[in-house]
Amino acid sequence: MSAFSSDLELDVYDVTGNGVQVDVATNTLTGTVRLSVLWTQEILLSAGDAERVAQSLLRAAEHSRRLGPKTT
Numbered sequence: 001m002s003a004f005s006s007d008l009e010l011d012v013y014d015v016t017g018n019g020v021q022v023d024v025a026t027n028t029l030t031g032t033v034r035l036s037v038l039w040t041q042e043i044l045l046s047a048g049d050a051e052r053v054a055q056s057l058l059r060a061a062e063h064s065r066r067l068g069p070k071t072t
Contacts, residue, residue, distance in 0.1 A: 031067040
C-alpha cells in the first residue's frame, strides 16, 4: 500500500492528447508533496489546466501542514 494520497480532484492531461497525465499527491507518513508527470518527462498544459495543477499543489501543501511540522 502506498503512503501517497493523490488529489482525486485533479484530472489534467497533456493538450496534445497523448495521454500524459499530472498527479499531485501527499505522503501521509512524512507530509511531503509529490508532483508527478505520468508516462513521460514533460507535459504541455493549457492555461486552465496549469491553474488546476497550481490549485492542487496548494491543496496538497495545506494537507501537508495539517499532518504536522514534519517539513518546511
